[in-house]
Amino acid sequence: MRKVAAVLIVILMILPMATAVFAGGPPPKNLKKGIFLEVNEAAGTALFQDSTTQETSTLMIGYSVKAEDLKLNKKMMVSFEEHDGQVFIKTAEVMFLDLTLTKFISLIVVGLVGGLLSGFIGSGGAFVLTPAMMSLGVPGAIAVASNMCHKFPKALVGSIKRYKYGQVDIKLGLVMAVSAIAGVQIGIKIQKVVLDAWGNAGSNLYVSVVFVVVLVIVGGYVLRDAFKLSKNPAAADTQSKLSLRLQKINLPPMMHFKTAGVTMSAWITLPIGLATGMLAATIAVGGFIGVPGMIYVCGASAIVASATELVVAFVMGTYGSIQWAVSGLVDIRMTLLILSASLIGVQLGAIGTTYVKDYTIKLVMAATMLVVAVSRGAKIPVYLQDLDWATLSPTTTAVLNGISFWALIAALATAGIIITGAMIKGMREAKQEVQVEESHSKA
């Protein structure tokens, strides 16, 4: 208990220094939020009231944003650009879109399956929720913020549930979270260098390439492992050779993780967290490296690793959400709609883990990672075109964007089907076991 308290104190000390803890990059700075009171098309100006300061000002339109793009008396998010020494409106997006029934239902369905996945493999949902929201017409920054604000309550509920099943290693989770926070900082620095050097399109390309390479390599490895284990379930209890070798390295300070059943040097544990954070800052899903890292490098079982990832997601999600909320970008309506289903989904996923073998979790994780890699890979030619390194016909671009989106939906559906199937099978077997036991005790 004293050790946990010590770790908590360290976190509390580090957090004020961590000024930018969020996945997927920092909230944009040069944004203004407010209402357009009047648009003068002939003069190329618009009267704008800032909702934070209540000051009104005249803004220039006519370059990227035309008069018809502005909606009067609706809260809009505005960004700026400079042309010939004058500041023009670059983008103007309605912040709170009207929630139609279709949007309502889509958010709830995606929330449910995302929650199920999250409860089962420790991460998930985020990679599909943000694009799904954006395809419903939500501005990117709002989608990231609202999604992040839904992540930490979900992770909290999920980790409490899995803690009750004895699957969570809190200490490992906190150590991972703290080092991940440091990793996020490094990840953002790298992102900034890329952004400055190659601009927005270059940054998108960089993110996608990292995404695809990491997901294919790690996902492929996990898949191979899952298949091996399904053929030889007895091997499930053995730790990876790498982690066994690493555990022999006696470099103080040594850390003992009780639930994971591992004693390891802090010099090995911390870099995994660091890598998780760096990846989280780059591709917005740290769990895809954190969970395999805990399994193959630390030597935790897939069940413990996926449960512990929820603690990491909670800590990182909370502070990420605070950042985005301070910028005032969370659309709480969307957050709550997703939560309405995902808080149930995540608990269902958690229950599911008690019925399946370790390799099922690995299988679901690998399948998700690989399909998500396809989704992101389909976007690469589009980004190449943005950089003028390739030319695509508009049809090709549309098809690629379509593939990208539907692959995400397919990833969710695949995972949902495998989890549900495995759960039903596991529950049936458990019932049969109970019946057999009862008939034995009667006889």
Add this chain to the structure above:
Amino acid sequence: MSKEKKKPILPMIIFGIVSLGSYFVLFNQEGLVTETYTKGGWYAAFPILTAFWFSFVHGSFGSNLLDVVGLQAKKNK
């Protein structure tokens, strides 16, 4: 199956009502809520605390709901 615990129907109903009520209040005051919640700065406490509130209320509802429908974790031997 013989020693089955009592199903938490009452807690499910109570948490369900509180959760539904919270949803109703927030969505009924949609305009005011979205405005206040996105003011930024210290107003950030609104969305964060709301998220915690729902994770407790709606999370407890969900937990009880799954118990009532009979979806429970496998019992360890």
